[in-house]
Amino acid sequence: MLEIALAGNESGVLQKDIAVNQDISLKYLDHIINSLKVAGLIANVRGKKSGYKLTRDPSLITMHDIHNAFEHGICVIDCIDHNIICERGNACAVKHFWQNLNDRIVDYFISVTLKDLIDKHMMMYDESHDQSTNN
Secondary structure, three states, X not given: OHHHHHHOOOOOEOHHHHHHHHOOOHXXXXXXXXXXXXXXXXXXXXXXXXXXXXXXXHHHOXXXXXXXXXXXXXXOOHHHOOOOOOOOHHHOHHHHHHHHHHHXXXXXXXXXXXXXXXXXXXXXXXXXXXXXXXX
């Protein structure tokens, strides 16, 4: 997603370029691309050399959105999973601890946008570039 967002052009980013830049196989990237498309986060750009682009502004895509493209929800431990019924659940202080931790993690995923990652990437790139020019 960051690779596509950084390109930010209407012609999109070619899958082979993403694979090379991220050092992952095209076969593995196929699965990633498919999940992101199904989640409505990216779309094909029509044309001679079809690439991929974001479906909305990076400031409107959260890390939670991206995570949910691959895993439904976040659950740090099975006992707080909504599909699991624990007989001790109502009287278990530890379960409440895990639920509070899980809630904080979800809130963090929701609070960080793709735009935040772009900004961080650009800041790190600028710092790295400044250091290499000063050496």
